[in-house]
Amino acid sequence: MTTGSLVIVGTGIQYGTHITAQAERFIRAADKVLYVIPGPWAEAWMQSLNVTAEPLIPLYDNNKRRLDTYGQMVERIMTAVRQGLHVCAVFYGHPGVFVLPSHAVIKQAHQEGFPAFMCPGVSAEDCLFADLGVDPAVSGCQSFEATDFLVRHRRYDPYSSLVIWQIGVIGHLGKTATKEKRGIRMLAEVLAADYGRDHEVIVYEAAPHPDYISRIEPIPLYQLPEARLMSISTLYVPPKGEKPVDEERMTTLGLTVDDIIKEW
Template sequence: MLQKKQAKQSSLVVVGSGIKFMSHLTLEAKIHIEKAEKVLYLVNEPAIQEWIQRIHPNSESLDSFYAHYPLRLHNYQKITSYILENLKKKQHVCVVMYGHPTVFAQPALDAVIQAKKGGYHAEVLPGISAVDCLFADLLIDFGIRGCQLLEATDLLVNCRKPDPSCHLILWQVGIIGMLGHLTSHHHDNTNAAKILRRYLEGYYSLSHDVILYEAAQYPGFKPKIDKFPLKKLPEAQFSRISTLYIPPEMKNTIDESMLKLLNIDKTHLQ
């Protein structure tokens, strides 16, 4: 149990590094990294790791936890505990997470929640995630048709129901069913992709075009945008950072009675 804060005001700030090296790191995040007494980081990209090490002498990578605790759930719990241990040393702690710091970054989020319960000042600063890059690169305004964001394994295991009338984004399609840490960038995802395709057949036609997407990690580089019909999903080249985008296939179902209640002219709808 965390102790209540005393005379020395410890604090915890969790920031996101964004996806594209340095381009996505906000000025506010940089200031917190520079001013912190202790910096902990968990980022995918070597260049940002080197920058953090150079800018802050008291910085430490959290990558080693993956080697000691292969199961993702145990790994996350240990990282959360370690963050809180540093906070209890009466110091200002900044945790840097890849992308947006609450998107598939459960350890840092749990640490903030527990720190707040313990009476510490704790906050999260937003960062750019892969889905923000996806919206920009694929020219999508998700406010028009709505959008579902689902993790691929969660979709299958918990029988989530896609809505074919809105945008669907499936995270972590390259590591379906994997509950541990993936050490290599690529692995055979063919069988899992077949299972996913079979599941999606219940909501989309096999001829419906989908996009396998990977955001660019460096300025000047282009994103990976592979477009193909759903039936060819098992043939796709997945990586651990692959995201699957499925555009709407059906038109919206308009409730005429609701239009009348809200006094909306149907012709004014997009």
């Protein structure tokens, strides 16, 4: 009897253009494809790659906690694997970046003795680096989920780039963006305490389709609560300036300030 297996792949952010050759090959070769890709073009696209493709998006329900939906996704994927099928589960972006069920289902498959692995993909943060011209080598880059950032008082360095994900669903356990402003107001206040209320931040949405353009909206922090936020909005907070170097460490490493500036 053949044993089931699982591969998790991502489509990238932009429909049809970001998918890797590796991901496409696994989708085409699978006995069963299950996918979590938003957008009206997802169904026809996945069907054109593999006729077994079945959407898991209908499992979402705004009256249900996202965690419960994720549990159901894991179960649906595992049911196909347990049937002895070679299953390909497809998520948008990078399938392992801010995607709880992809990691959970790999863990579950391993626990049950099935081969399972993940392939990388193009994430929203990859698009942000390209669209905003940000290189994380220059000042470092910190990434946080918005609600987690607030409720756990995550520590960060304001002299380093900061990316905050899921700003459209702060404190919201369902799926769609919330009109409730208290989360985004809290985020703006927390950031203003370190950066000042006039610090310019960027509301960013990478174009999900080649016919669209990315939304790049610079605004001062004090206006953030008024910004139009979607479930795909991400916040980029540029560093508040250049961090002074530790001269003792520079000397120990045989470096001068000039070396550092020339290097970057």
